[in-house]
Amino acid sequence: MPALLEVKDLKKYFKTSNGFLHAVDGVNFTLDEGKTLGVVGESGCGKSTLGRTILHLIDSTGGKIYFEGKDVTDPSRRQLSELRRKMQIIFQDPFSSINPRMSVSETIMEPLQLRGGLRKQEIVERTKELMATVGLAERFWRTYPHELDGGRRQRIGIARALALNPKFIVCDEPVSALDVSIQAQILNLMLDLQEQRGLTYMFVTHDLSVVKYISDDILVMYLGQVVEKAESDELFRMTLHPYSKALLSAIPEPNPHSQRKLISIKGEITSPINPKPGCRFMARCPYVADRCKEPQILEEVMPNHFVACCRCREINDI
Amino acid sequence: MENNVLLEIKDLVVEFHTDDSIVHAVNNVNITIHESQTLGLVGETGAGKTTIARTILGILPRPQGKVRQGEIIFEGENILAMNESRLRRLRGNKIAMIFQDPMTALNPIERVGDQIAEAISLHNKVTNAEAALRAMDMLEMVGIPRERFGEFPHQFSGGMKQRVVIAMALACRPRLLLADEPTTALDVTIQAQVLEMMRDLKNKLNTSVLLITHDLGVVASICDSVAVIYAGEIVEYGTVFHVYDNPGHPYTRGLFGSLPELDTDKTRLKPIKGLMPDPTNLPEGCKFCDRCDYAFDRCFKDSPPVVEIEPGHVVRCFLAGKEGE
Incomplete structure (x- = not known):
């Protein structure tokens, strides 16, 4: 069976007054049906742009996107409207991604109305079902978003994304704006929905502990490029790229006995405008060498574990 | 912790008066901060963390914010009784505050x-x-x-x-630093740098810190003691070792259960059910009773007592220290 989604050498450059901003620069991956791909990185690494380019919310600069085995890089209008039905997105901020002037039911109903071909009664029934699915009580039918807390608003966003029975959902930091106890409720809901409906997720986040919890495979991105790619458990057991290591060590652990040593990386993310051809992490990397000035290739260092670092084997004794 | 007491908050009650209701933001809070101590104040959105910090500095929004009851003793003097010019000499000088969003x-x-x-x-x-x-x-x-x-x-x-x-x-080398979510807006690698720097500076300058955060990881990495706040009440207080090793309050346990962890393989998180109560209409007994798995009839009627379950580790719960009964 072909993968549900395949992305080949995907590029998205934005034109700025100082040159091209390489937001996504040659990303490759495949994603099987029913699986979750986690995409992690810090602000500005291109993780959201990657999700939006795949959804055709913005046009790609180069590369190919295959969905259900078909090339959908440059879809026709008809193809695109069909794609939109199958691919959906859940946004980060449940405060600004919902129309404040539409009630809960209107918001969830809208995709069903736009799709056409459904009678009014059917739409109402489906909306009720969707609200029940995401755990929104029917008493919120006429409620407006400002009356609800962040968790419930995010449930509206999820219900709306599910309305047309999509196969693939890009979840762009869906829980970052929520408190931990609510975050756990929403994460569990998303896992339940995946089990029930066989959904495929691309889960974009900066939070490594969330990504570990929800993903099958993980991409670690830095300045538009994938620096490490592996199965979730493998990545956390054997973190190989210097950036992934630093990222992992930087998470404050909720354990005062923790002996984990912070791998401090100096400086901050550099500009993605007209980047030099070498390793983009070079300026902050503790293992930097001359060879790092050459372009880095994402290499299969261990079975199914890819790393873009020329010194990877030497640093990790492989 | 043999140091002298620097700040003592006693029975603090803060309310916000709106047109048609009263928001009970802080309810009978007692906090003590010693010299060169770092105390973490942990809780979720709307728990009253920032209100406490603002009350200490005397910068509650006016006229809505009202201190109904309590004292805040700083270096032997009650801040709440000071006039504006005394306060102004204190702010930014002996007590300083870092706000959440460095952009604004x-x-x-x-x-x-x-x-x-x-x-x-x-x-x-x-x-x-x-x-x-x-x-x-x-x-x-x-x-x-x-x-x-x-x-x-x-x-x-x-x-x-x-x-x-x-x-x-x-x-101005303050004695007390109020840090309100100082790293929340930052990326993790930058957060790690800033936390490390704060730890160094705190030791160097001997400043006491009240660190307000929702992140239990940040608390563990920088604080000596921790106070868990829920709906305007401190529900648990102790050293980080006590509270993290042996969380006594169902809410604290719920917070830990909600966290995806890196080192263990949790297959499902155990979220706390329900939502925080409406601060204009708090439950009569324990504020957490509607969300608590262990709640029994008394929890809905009476306010639970503060119980010391080990030296210096207190929990506000009827069941505290009665494990296995």
């Missing part, structure tokens, strides 16, 4: 060095040149080259801006 805490049209120097010359008898020199020293202390004195906030990245804000707060 700085004046965008003033050079960062001048903003730090302003705090210094406001509280000290120094010439402008001396203030500028000391501001440069502060910049260096937080890891920013002194040459950047004349730059504007937009020329700094988020992490750098937060360093400037910290430099500003520490410029």
